Amino acid sequence: MSLLLLQEAAMNFGPLAAIGAGLAAVGGGIGVGKIGGAAMEAMARQPEMQGKLQGSAIVLIAFIEAVALFGVVVSFLVAG
């Protein structure tokens, strides 16, 4: 069923895949921006925690980025 839908989508909505990829990038951008901002603020408040904050910020950013990349991969599949 979902495969059929995807095939249908690939035939009719090819260009929409590009919009999907763009939306995924917007979501990722918002998420990464929030994490980056919060991490910067925390580092400014407690400079001695910088190392730990940087590490966890990078890991959290990776989580967000993965979701954005899922979107990109799906739109790639749809665009065929």
Next chain:
Amino acid sequence: MQINTLKTFLFSILLATSFLSYASESDPENDKPFDTKELIFHHIKDSHSFHVAGHLSIPLPVILWTKNGLTTFMSSEFHHDVDGKTIVENNGQKFVNLHEKIYQLEDGATAVNFDKEHHPTNAVKPLDFSITKNVFSMFLSMIVLLLIFFTAAKSYRKSANGMPSGIAKFTEPIILFIRDEVAIPNIGEKKYKKYMPFLLTLFFFIWLNNIFGLIPFFPFSSNLSGNIAFTLSLAAITFVITLFSSKKYYWKHMLWMPGLPVPMKLFLAPIEFMGMFIKPIALTIRLFANITAGHIIVLSLISLTFIFQNYVVGAGSVLFVVFISVIEVLVVAIQAYIFTMLSALYFGQALEEEH
């Protein structure tokens, strides 16, 4: 420091320009319009021969398991044909190369027939164990890793006071970083030692393969860590180790969480159970998508030159490629770190005890 930055910059430009020549050579001489998609997919897909430059390719062995047993021949027998026109006869069986997938023709067939969706109708895929471009690149990185770490180990054996020398000076801080920042905080002081070999192998193997993918000339440049089969295998190993090291506490918290009302338990158990499988899938797709996306961005920027056929756009796209390549150097290290870090986190969760 100044010189180092300059050197790095020049080296990146060299890399970018070598990419450029690579792209121009795969551009067909006839008047076909430039096909960006084909160029990009040619570069990120696995292949049965290793394209070096121009018309020079290194043939790689094709190893197939058919009904009549093992069949081997060199991929040069296809003469770079990926449309299924060149038929290779071996052992009385006929093979064609269709978009880098080897098909075996059925008995009596002399040419491949296609249906409407361009799927072959009279050919089947045999089991393919070929040394493809990606497999070649994996063997190369294994050899390099072994060389690095045997040299490092030897330097420790030689030194009197246990101080590292040579390449060990480079690897020791990274190994200590994995131990002190990844393994011990996530797995715990008592049990981390058992998992260190796997975590270190994972980190260095992914990192080295990512770096090899960034270098745009032979014998590197294959998109190994951007291959979903590769990342899936690594994630599957993590998954199996997690299962085998899991304690009662892990399963209890997944399937019948203590301290929750029963309807909530019934609701959460399937979600948690699915989460167990989604974790390695997320690991797979994260590495695959990150590395593939990096390759696609670089290739798309290079393709801009050929789409616009304009010097200004060309210069701009080279600058952008240098910029992206520098970011990619950072990204590949971070991705290797994250894969290792998350594996350690899952092992830690599996090992947790009642407290």
